[in-house]
Amino acid sequence: MVNVYSLNGKSKGKIKLPDMFRTEYRPDLIQRAVIAIQANRRKPYASYELAGQQTTAEYFGRRRGGYRQTINRGMTRLPREKPGGGGLGKVRIVPQSMGGRRAHPPKGRDWSKKINRKEYAFALNSAIAATSNNDLIGLRGHLIDKVPEIPLIIEDKFEKLNKTGDVVKILKALGLDDDLERAKEKKTRAGRGKTRGRRYKRKKSVLIIINEDSGIKSGARNIPGIDIAKLDELNVELLAPGTHTGRLTLWTESAIENLDKIGNGSIQNPSLSING
Numbered sequence: 001m002v003n004v005y006s007l008n009g010k011s012k013g014k015i016k017l018p019d020m021f022r023t024e025y026r027p028d029l030i031q032r033a034v035i036a037i038q039a040n041r042r043k044p045y046a047s048y049e050l051a052g053q054q055t056t057a058e059y060f061g062r063r064r065g066g067y068r069q070t071i072n073r074g075m076t077r078l079p080r081e082k083p084g085g086g087g088l089g090k091v092r093i094v095p096q097s098m099g100g101r102r103a104h105p106p107k108g109r110d111w112s113k114k115i116n117r118k119e120y121a122f123a124l125n126s127a128i129a130a131t132s133n134n135d136l137i138g139l140r141g142h143l144i145d146k147v148p149e150i151p152l153i154i155e156d157k158f159e160k161l162n163k164t165g166d167v168v169k170i171l172k173a174l175g176l177d178d179d180l181e182r183a184k185e186k187k188t189r190a191g192r193g194k195t196r197g198r199r200y201k202r203k204k205s206v207l208i209i210i211n212e213d214s215g216i217k218s219g220a221r222n223i224p225g226i227d228i229a230k231l232d233e234l235n236v237e238l239l240a241p242g243t244h245t246g247r248l249t250l251w252t253e254s255a256i257e258n259l260d261k262i263g264n265g266s267i268q269n270p271s272l273s274i275n276g
Helices: 027-041 117-130 134-139 156-160 164-173 177-183 216-220 253-257
Strands: 002-005 011-015 152-154 186-188 200-202 207-210 227-230 249-252
Touching (some): 027 117, 156 253, 207 253, 249 253
Parallel strands (some): 207 249
Antiparallel strands (some): 002 011, 186 200
């Protein structure tokens, strides 16, 4: 039994945690699941197989005694386009020619990875259970000295807030202000990523898990480091960013009550390709 907190940070009752909070800690399965999600999100890319070869260029038969010879013309025997007038055109479909194809284009690769359903379900339950472990939460770098209880559960009225200022005020009342301040720090990324749309890096702060969105997503989405997800959007990567478990998590009361739906398999992650 754990406490349920009101919007002013005071305990208003108790609730029983679902059985999945007693799941065995399996960092190996959690790592596999997160990598599978990341791999399946990666888009394959490659050049078109016929790029640079869609031309009329072709060999014109023997070099001697035939029509359109290249001998004694100071011209190389390479595939040439057919121009009008019976002459020999330009070289087209070899890499070293002007306007030719690329020598070594990207060959294309399927980055997706598969993971068995039962393995993914076990990883999800294990990642959920890890959110109640103070040691793992501390190892992730979260500041929880002022947090009254782990796991932290708040009443359902929290789901109706749609103002960022109100959400921040309540998070501070729950003792999460230190962790919010930690996530405000913005660092410049090393390497070429600076020029590719990912110049800055931020730390992950609180994950808010709700049952229904009655305005809370618009109220919390602009807070640095905050992620917010409904139960049917919950996945292992949100619970263990970068494969590191023990994310500081705030649950709503109805989310805890309906959490068993995940364990029963009625909620699945649509972004993950899973084997039966």
